[in-house]
Amino acid sequence: MEKDIKKEALRQYLKxxxxxxxxxxxxxxxxxxxxxxHLLTPKTVRGNSQDPTERVFDxxxxxxxxxxxxxxxxxxxxxxxxxxxxxxxxxSESVEYDxxxxxxxxxxxxKEVGSTDWSxxxxxxxxxxxxxxNFGYDKVHGNGVLLLDNAYEGQxxxxxxxxxxxxxxxxxxxxDQALYAVDDYIDESPYKAYKNCxxxxxxxxxxxxxxxxxTFSPWILTGLVVALIYAAVxxxxxxxxxxxxxxxxxxxxxxxINNTRDQYLxxxxxxxxxxxxxxxxxxxxxxxxxxGGSHRSxxxxxxxxxxxxx
Amino acid sequence: MIFRCxxxxxxxxxxxxxxxxxxxxxxxxxxxxxxxxVIETSGEENGTAEGTVQAAGxxxxxSRMAAAEGAAQKKVTKVCPNCGGEIPMTVNTxxxxxxxxxxxxxxxxxxxxxxxxxxxxxxxxxxxxCKKLIRDKFEKCIFAPTDFLSEVRMNGIYGDYVxxxxxxxxxxxxxxxxxxxxxxxxxxxxxYTETSYYDIVRDxxxxxxxxxxxxxxxxPDDVMDLMEPFxxxxxxxxxxxxxxxxxxxxxxxxxxxxxxxxxxxxxEDAQKMLHDSYSGYSSVxxxxxxxxxxxxxxxxxxxxxxxxxxxxxxxxxPFYVNGQTGKLVGTAPISKAxxxxxxxxxxxTLAAILCMVNAIASLV
Numbered sequence: 001m002e003k004d005i006k007k008e009a010l011r012q013y014l015k016x017x018x019x020x021x022x023x024x025x026x027x028x029x030x031x032x033x034x035x036x037x038h039l040l041t042p043k044t045v046r047g048n049s050q051d052p053t054e055r056v057f058d059x060x061x062x063x064x065x066x067x068x069x070x071x072x073x074x075x076x077x078x079x080x081x082x083x084x085x086x087x088x089x090x091x092s093e094s095v096e097y098d099x100x101x102x103x104x105x106x107x108x109x110x111k112e113v114g115s116t117d118w119s120x121x122x123x124x125x126x127x128x129x130x131x132x133x134n135f136g137y138d139k140v141h142g143n144g145v146l147l148l149d150n151a152y153e154g155q156x157x158x159x160x161x162x163x164x165x166x167x168x169x170x171x172x173x174x175x176d177q178a179l180y181a182v183d184d185y186i187d188e189s190p191y192k193a194y195k196n197c198x199x200x201x202x203x204x205x206x207x208x209x210x211x212x213x214x215t216f217s218p219w220i221l222t223g224l225v226v227a228l229i230y231a232a233v234x235x236x237x238x239x240x241x242x243x244x245x246x247x248x249x250x251x252x253x254x255x256x257i258n259n260t261r262d263q264y265l266x267x268x269x270x271x272x273x274x275x276x277x278x279x280x281x282x283x284x285x286x287x288x289x290x291x292g293g294s295h296r297s298x299x300x301x302x303x304x305x306x307x308x309x310x
Numbered sequence: 311m312i313f314r315c316x317x318x319x320x321x322x323x324x325x326x327x328x329x330x331x332x333x334x335x336x337x338x339x340x341x342x343x344x345x346x347x348v349i350e351t352s353g354e355e356n357g358t359a360e361g362t363v364q365a366a367g368x369x370x371x372x373s374r375m376a377a378a379e380g381a382a383q384k385k386v387t388k389v390c391p392n393c394g395g396e397i398p399m400t401v402n403t404x405x406x407x408x409x410x411x412x413x414x415x416x417x418x419x420x421x422x423x424x425x426x427x428x429x430x431x432x433x434x435x436x437x438x439x440c441k442k443l444i445r446d447k448f449e450k451c452i453f454a455p456t457d458f459l460s461e462v463r464m465n466g467i468y469g470d471y472v473x474x475x476x477x478x479x480x481x482x483x484x485x486x487x488x489x490x491x492x493x494x495x496x497x498x499x500x501x502y503t504e505t506s507y508y509d510i511v512r513d514x515x516x517x518x519x520x521x522x523x524x525x526x527x528x529x530p531d532d533v534m535d536l537m538e539p540f541x542x543x544x545x546x547x548x549x550x551x552x553x554x555x556x557x558x559x560x561x562x563x564x565x566x567x568x569x570x571x572x573x574x575x576x577x578e579d580a581q582k583m584l585h586d587s588y589s590g591y592s593s594v595x596x597x598x599x600x601x602x603x604x605x606x607x608x609x610x611x612x613x614x615x616x617x618x619x620x621x622x623x624x625x626x627x628p629f630y631v632n633g634q635t636g637k638l639v640g641t642a643p644i645s646k647a648x649x650x651x652x653x654x655x656x657x658x659t660l661a662a663i664l665c666m667v668n669a670i671a672s673l674v
Contacts, residue, residue, distance in 0.1 A: 005460075009648075012456065016452065016652070017656075020656070027662075027667065030670055035669075035673060038673045219661050219665045220661045223656075223657040224661070226656065226660055227654065227656050227657025230653055230657075231652075231653040234453055235644065237642060240536045240640075241536075246579050247579070247583070249518045249520060249576075250518060250519070251519045252517075255583055256515040256516075258514055258515060259511060259512070260512055260513075260587070261509065261510070261511040262508050262588075263509040264506065264508055265488070265507040265509055267505060267507065269505075270505075271500050271501065271503075273501075274499050
C-alpha cells in the first residue's frame, strides 16, 4: 500500500513535469552538441581580407622603426586573442579651429575634417580612418579598436574608437582606463604608452569572455523566484464563503413596512473660494558631457569611444 | 430497525438519485419491509437522556459545552439485529452501519418520543456525485497527498443527517436617526457645499422562518453555518426510511442552549435590513434602534451532510458537503515533501533551461 502510493506519486510527478523534462533534455543535447562543435572548430579565423596588413600608422614619427616592428608583432599576437583589429595612429596636426586643412583631409580620406571642438574632431578622424580602411577582424567594419594620438602642441591627447565586440564590452569606464594607460607613459615613451594601452584592451576583453558564466546567476535567480511564486499560488486554497442572503430566512422574502418617514429638518451651505494657481514652467539647463558615447560615423558604422586631452 | 428487501432479503437503502427506497442487491425499488428488531445495548446501560446537554441546572455555558463534548463522545456498543455483531457507537447515534454485515441499522429509541424529528431534507445527491465534487475542487491542488483523492480513501465518504433546531421569530424592528444629504456645486470661483438634515423613522415587521442551528456537539458550528443555505422547498415529513443508508444522531444540545446563535443570526439580518432601508443618505446618526421579538417557536429536524474524514500524519482533515446543494467546506492537507519536490523541480528545470538557452546563444 505504502509502496503503491510512492509509485503513484512518482508517476504523477513525472507526468506533471513531462514537458519540462523533455524541453530540458532536448536543450541539454543541443548545448552539449554546440559545446562540442565550439571546441572542435578552431577559433574564428579572420573574416575580413579587405583591410590593410599595416597596423601602426606613425604619421607623427613618434616611434623608432624597431619600436614599430615590436608593436606590430605584439598587436598580431593580441588580435588573435581578442578577435579584434588593433590599430595605432599618431598625428601631429591642428584639428581644432582649422576647418580647411587639406593635408589632414587627404590623409584621413575625409571630405571635411576639423571642428571647433577638439573631441568631435578627434572622434571623426578616428572613426573615418577606421571605416575608410575597412578595418574589422571578423568582417569589414567589424570587431576592432583604434587609438588615435595627436602630438600637436596645444592639442595633445588621444582618442580611442571602438567597434564590434570591443564596442559591446567597453563602457565609459573601460575607455577611460585604456586612455589612462596611454597618459601614464606617453611622456616617458610613446612606445610604452601604446603597448600599455593594447595590453589593457586585450586583458579586459579576455576577462569579459571569462566572466561569461557569471551571466547564469540571473537565470538561477529567475528560477528561484518563479518557483516561489509557483509554490505560493498552488498553496492558496479558496475557502468556502457565506452564501446566505440577508433575507434568507424571511417569510415572504420582504419585511412588512409599517412606517417610513424622512422628514426634512434644515440645511446649511458652506462656500469656499477656489484659488486659481498660476502656472509656472522651468527650463532645465543643457548638459554637455565629455564622452563620445555611442554614435554613428559618417559612413554609418556604430562606434563607441572617448578621448583624453593632455 | 432495519429495512429488508421483500424480494431478496438484502438491506434496502434510500437512493438520492431515484428518490426512492432501493435494494442494491436485486435492484428492486420500493421493496422495503421494516423489521423492528430491538437493538440491545450490550455492556452497561445508560439512560437515553444522558448524552443530551441541557441548559437548565448546569453551570457556566463553557463548562456545559465541555461536559457536552465528553457526554456526546461517550462510547457504547449495541447489538446488530441482523448479524448479532457488536456495533460501536456513541450514546447519541440514531443511525449507523454495522461494521460486520454492512447493514444500515436505525436505533429506534433515538428517533422516537422527544427525539422524533419533525422534518428533514432527504439527501439530494448520492455518494458518486459527492466524490466528483470533491475531486473537481481539489484536482488542481497538486500539493495534496497522493492518496487524498484515491478511490480507496474516498470510499470512506458517508452521508450524515445532522440534527438541527429551526427557530421562527416574529419581530418588530424600529429605527430612529438623523440623516444628511450633501450636495456640492461650483459657480464661478466659489464652491458651495449644501448639507440637508432629515429625521428618519423606520418601523417594520420582519418574520423569520426556520433559522437553522445545529444541535450536534460533534459538528463544528462555523462549518455548519457555512453549509447554509438549504432549500426548504424539499423539506419532508420525517420517515425512518430516509435514514436507511446513512448515519445520523439525535440532537445532543437542547434548543435553549443553542438559541443564542439563532438570535444572533436574526439580529444581524434584521439590522442589515434596517440599514438597507436608509441607505440613500450620506451619513446617518443613530438615535434609537429596537428589535423586538413578538413571537417565537422552535422545531427539530435533520439536514443532509456528506462527510469525508481524511487523516494525514496524525491530523484529521474533515470535509463537509451539503447533501442537498453540493456546497463544499474544507481545505486539503499539504504534503511538504511535494511542495519541495515540485517547486524545486520547477525552479531547477527553469533555471537550467534558461542557462542552456543562454549558453547555446553565446556558443552559436
